[in-house]
Amino acid sequence: MTDIVSKGPWGSPPKTLPPAPPAAALPETDGLGVEFVGKRGALFWLALKTGFFTILTLGFYRFWMKTRLRRWYWSAIRPGGHPMEYVGDPIEKLLGFFIAVVILTFYIGIVNLLLMFVSFSVFSSSWLGYIASFAGLVPLWFYASYRARRYVLARTRWRGVRFGLEKGAWGYAGRALWYWALTIVSLGILWPRMTFWLEKYRTDRTFFGSARLHQGGRWTMLYRATWPFAASLLLLGLTLLWVLWIDPVFPSGGLDGAQVLSEFDALFRGQWTAMDLGNPERLLFIPFALSGMLFGAIYYNWVAKRIMAAHKCADGIEFASNLSGLRVTFIYVLGNFLSYMVLVVGIVLLVFMAAAVFGFGFVPEAAQAGMLATMPRWATLLLLGVVYVSIFLLWGVLHNTFVTFPLMRHMARTTSLSQTAGLNQVSQRARDEFAEAEGFSEALDLGAAI
Amino acid sequence: MSTGFDGMGARYFDGDRPMPQEVSLHIAAGMLQIGLDDDMVHRWPVADVRLLPDVAGKSVETGVILRVITDPLARLFVKDLSILQHLPHLKHRAPPKGRRRLVAWAVAAVAAVGIQIGVLVPLLADNLAGFIPASGERALGEATFGHIREALDETGLNPLETCEAPEGVAVVDAVVARLGSGQDFRDDVTVFVLDHPMVNAFALPGGFVVLFRGLIDAAEHPDEVTAVLAHEIGHVISQDPTRHALRSAGSIGVLGLLFGDFAGGAAVLFLTERLISAQYSQKAESGADAFAHDILEQANISPAALGDMFANMREKHGDAEGVTAHFLSHPALGARIDAALAAADDTRTYTASMSPVEWAALQGICD
Numbered sequence: 001m002t003d004i005v006s007k008g009p010w011g012s013p014p015k016t017l018p019p020a021p022p023a024a025a026l027p028e029t030d031g032l033g034v035e036f037v038g039k040r041g042a043l044f045w046l047a048l049k050t051g052f053f054t055i056l057t058l059g060f061y062r063f064w065m066k067t068r069l070r071r072w073y074w075s076a077i078r079p080g081g082h083p084m085e086y087v088g089d090p091i092e093k094l095l096g097f098f099i100a101v102v103i104l105t106f107y108i109g110i111v112n113l114l115l116m117f118v119s120f121s122v123f124s125s126s127w128l129g130y131i132a133s134f135a136g137l138v139p140l141w142f143y144a145s146y147r148a149r150r151y152v153l154a155r156t157r158w159r160g161v162r163f164g165l166e167k168g169a170w171g172y173a174g175r176a177l178w179y180w181a182l183t184i185v186s187l188g189i190l191w192p193r194m195t196f197w198l199e200k201y202r203t204d205r206t207f208f209g210s211a212r213l214h215q216g217g218r219w220t221m222l223y224r225a226t227w228p229f230a231a232s233l234l235l236l237g238l239t240l241l242w243v244l245w246i247d248p249v250f251p252s253g254g255l256d257g258a259q260v261l262s263e264f265d266a267l268f269r270g271q272w273t274a275m276d277l278g279n280p281e282r283l284l285f286i287p288f289a290l291s292g293m294l295f296g297a298i299y300y301n302w303v304a305k306r307i308m309a310a311h312k313c314a315d316g317i318e319f320a321s322n323l324s325g326l327r328v329t330f331i332y333v334l335g336n337f338l339s340y341m342v343l344v345v346g347i348v349l350l351v352f353m354a355a356a357v358f359g360f361g362f363v364p365e366a367a368q369a370g371m372l373a374t375m376p377r378w379a380t381l382l383l384l385g386v387v388y389v390s391i392f393l394l395w396g397v398l399h400n401t402f403v404t405f406p407l408m409r410h411m412a413r414t415t416s417l418s419q420t421a422g423l424n425q426v427s428q429r430a431r432d433e434f435a436e437a438e439g440f441s442e443a444l445d446l447g448a449a450i
Numbered sequence: 451m452s453t454g455f456d457g458m459g460a461r462y463f464d465g466d467r468p469m470p471q472e473v474s475l476h477i478a479a480g481m482l483q484i485g486l487d488d489d490m491v492h493r494w495p496v497a498d499v500r501l502l503p504d505v506a507g508k509s510v511e512t513g514v515i516l517r518v519i520t521d522p523l524a525r526l527f528v529k530d531l532s533i534l535q536h537l538p539h540l541k542h543r544a545p546p547k548g549r550r551r552l553v554a555w556a557v558a559a560v561a562a563v564g565i566q567i568g569v570l571v572p573l574l575a576d577n578l579a580g581f582i583p584a585s586g587e588r589a590l591g592e593a594t595f596g597h598i599r600e601a602l603d604e605t606g607l608n609p610l611e612t613c614e615a616p617e618g619v620a621v622v623d624a625v626v627a628r629l630g631s632g633q634d635f636r637d638d639v640t641v642f643v644l645d646h647p648m649v650n651a652f653a654l655p656g657g658f659v660v661l662f663r664g665l666i667d668a669a670e671h672p673d674e675v676t677a678v679l680a681h682e683i684g685h686v687i688s689q690d691p692t693r694h695a696l697r698s699a700g701s702i703g704v705l706g707l708l709f710g711d712f713a714g715g716a717a718v719l720f721l722t723e724r725l726i727s728a729q730y731s732q733k734a735e736s737g738a739d740a741f742a743h744d745i746l747e748q749a750n751i752s753p754a755a756l757g758d759m760f761a762n763m764r765e766k767h768g769d770a771e772g773v774t775a776h777f778l779s780h781p782a783l784g785a786r787i788d789a790a791l792a793a794a795d796d797t798r799t800y801t802a803s804m805s806p807v808e809w810a811a812l813q814g815i816c817d
Contacts, residue, residue, distance in 0.1 A: 037506055037507035037511075037512045038506030038507055039506075039507070039508075042506065043506075046504065068503075068504045069504075071502075071503065071504035071505070072504045072505070072506050073506070075502070075504070075505040075506045075507070075515075076506030076507065078512075080470075082461065082463075082470060082527060083505065083506075083515065083527075085502065085515070085525070091546070091548065091552060092548075094552065094556075095548070095551065095552050095555055097559075098552070098555035098556050098558065098559040099555055099559075101559040101562065101563065102555070102558050102559050102562045105559075105562045105563050105566050106562065106566065106570075109566045109567070109570065109571050109700045109701065110566075110570065110571075110574065110700065112700050113571060113574055113575060113578070113696055113697075113700035114574075114578075116695070116696055116700075117578045117581075117582065117696060120582050120586040120587070120589075120590050120692075120695075120696075121581065121582045121583055121586045122586075123586075158468065159463045159468035159469070159470060159525075160463035160464065160465040160466075160468065160523055160524060160525045161463075161465075161466075161467070161468040208468075209467075209468060423468050423469065424467075424469065426467060426468050427466050427467055428465060428466045428467075428523065
């Protein structure tokens with residue numbers, strides 16, 4: 001997922017150095033490129049192997065899986081030819097998870113139950129309870145995501161020097177809630193303001209060794225990145241105005257679902273008569289505009305990162321990025337398409353198998369009499385379970401291979417350190433012990449992939 | 451004797467400053483000697499040198515990274531791989547540390563979840579269920595009933611019909627009234643018959659009792675339907691459905707935490723929740739059975755009818771015993787049949803709960 005990226009060295013990219021240091025250091029030109037050395041096939045096998053162990057261990061190996069995948073990705077990214085290093089320990093992740101479970105279990109169990117009670121008693125409906133219980137988790141979610149980032153940065157090194165993030169998770173959660181509220185109240189117009197100030201909060205607390213990063217620039221500079229989304233939204237609005245009001249496609253007014261269905265029936269039988277539609281092909285603008293909005297959302301997300309990366313700096317260290325929004329969108333769409341195809345095909349298969357076992361109404365009798373029906377029930381349940389987890393395993397593996405991998409590679413290769421004189425002044429920072437690791441994020445299910 | 455290695459591209463990082471240093475590499479007398487430009491030499495015992503695992507790239511092209519166990523920070527980046535064969539313990543792991551602490555927190559986590567799901571949530575749910583006002587329970591039951599009717603409808607367009615033939619409805623009312631002769635709960639209970647072939651019946655919060663047409667069709671004697679009705683009324687009186695709703699609200703979130711993002715966690719969660727509710731229900735079911743025996747006895751209807759209904763079901767669907775019994779909400783039927791037969795008084799003369807005319811009317815409630 002993108003989490004790896006935002007928590008990784010990238011949200012607050014590595015810096016680098018160059019100067020003509022004393023005799024011991026190498027002559028480097030002022031500026032460092034970032035190499036990416038990993039091969040897709042190697043990652044595929046690593047993800048498959050660790051995913052398989054995860055299934056065998058009922059999920060407990062996932063802490064090792066995450067660690068190993070991160071080690072791999074980090075070591076593939078080589079600013080100035082020298083690999084990043086991830087030194088996180090699976091055992092500390094497991095410990096952190098247990099700590100988080102102990103703390104969260106009481107909060108979640110009791111709070112959910114009480115909310116449901118109040119919701120039933122006072123409002124006679126369960127929806128309010130669900131919404132309140134979800135809303136109660138939102139601050140925790142932000143808190144956990146900051147803590148997870150702090151952990152990952154504290155365990156990331158380059159050239160032997162640690163990164164770090166200062167404490168401030170509650171401050172982050174508070175600001176995130178406030179900026180989200182502003183964004184919602186302003187119908188999304190202030191979204192770039194949220195993106196900028198949250199990233200600034202994190203970046204300004206990020207260190208590489210003794211060097212503190214600084215996020216420069218202004219939030220308004222991110223409006224540049226919103227144009228594909230804004231244009232698509234405008235297109236959607238105009239299309240809706242056109243087909244619903246100015247020159248309605250459905251002259252007779254609204255239709256209910258049954259009417260539309262019967263129209264389709266008629267269409268398939270070649271009897272296109274009943275309704276008098278005014279140029280229905282204009283409706284194709286709607287899916288077009290919606291795809292444009294999806295593209296725009298991905299484009300904004302990444303181009304905003306690019307713009308902000310170019311405005312990050314530390315003393316004598318500056319970054320440059322020429323990440324391509326189009327390329328990233330392409331990776332997203334194609335990679336997600338591939339991995340979700342596996343998921344969808346697998347789930348359909350699973351539903352049919354389940355139907356054969358449990359005999360839902362829609363499976364022909366013949367299928368029920370098949371092999372599955374003759375196996376003992378526990379064996380079929382086991383088989384279903386294995387198929388179920390395998391589908392998710394494969395989805396995760398493909399997602400790593402076709403989304404995370406190309407994204408990391410593209411980001412690495414398009415990032416550079418345009419100014420590295422300050423590296424000379426950097427020295428090591430103390431270790432951030434951080435017992436609970438990313439337990440909260442793990443327990444709240446934030447970083448789904450790595 | 452000393453072996454030299456190609457220092458081309460090799461770099462040493464001292465773990466303090468991010469500046470790569472050129473090195474010359476030798477192994478002599480069991481020591482890896484890392485010579486720096488300023489004539490300083492670091493000596494790493496060969497047995498203490500380790501290789502960083504899971505590094506991307508083919509090592510012949512992109513090099514390997516070495517560290518020494520006595521210094522957590524210093525790193526040696528090497529391109530001449532011939533050095534590796536002189537380092538015997540490259541893949542040895544560090545001895546585990548903090549195991550005891552890990553085990554302590556693991557036990558604490560399991561205990562916290564166990565106490566939460568096994569003790570706190572049920573306790574709280576059972577106590578709070580009594581405080582939910584009738585209107586709240588009723589609204590909850592109506593909403594749930596609506597969802598169930600929609601889910602059961604095969605076309606997916608309209609909720610499943612309830613059966614409302616007036617003669618049949620009158621019979622149901624009469625039977626409920628007769629069952630309630632001892633303790634009047636007619637105001638608490640609303641009975642619906644759903645036009646669906648499933649052999650089943652259930653109770654919902656707010657006093658809703660739902661019979662399926664399939665159950666009426668499958669019954670061989672009217673008392674069997676009456677007995678099932680009595681059993682479901684037992685659930686209503688003890689507020690089992692409401693407790694169950696509260697309990698699920700509390701425990702589902704906790705389990706979701708535990709299983710995290712592994713495979714979505716949904717399957718495990720579902721199975722576990724079934725286990726919990728089955729245990730919960732087994733106790734509740736026995737209670738509802740006992741309640742049914744009592745009110746049937748008071749209404750002078752044979753409690754054995756409940757056993758007959760179960761025997762009938764077992765004949766058609768088989769018993770659930772062994773492993774799968776845990777996954778069914780109803781305890782093994784054999785025990786319940788025996789209990790029902792034991793509750794019937796052999797010396798007493800029971801009357802049927804409906805006349806043949808009434809029974810025919812009930813069977814026709816969906817026509």
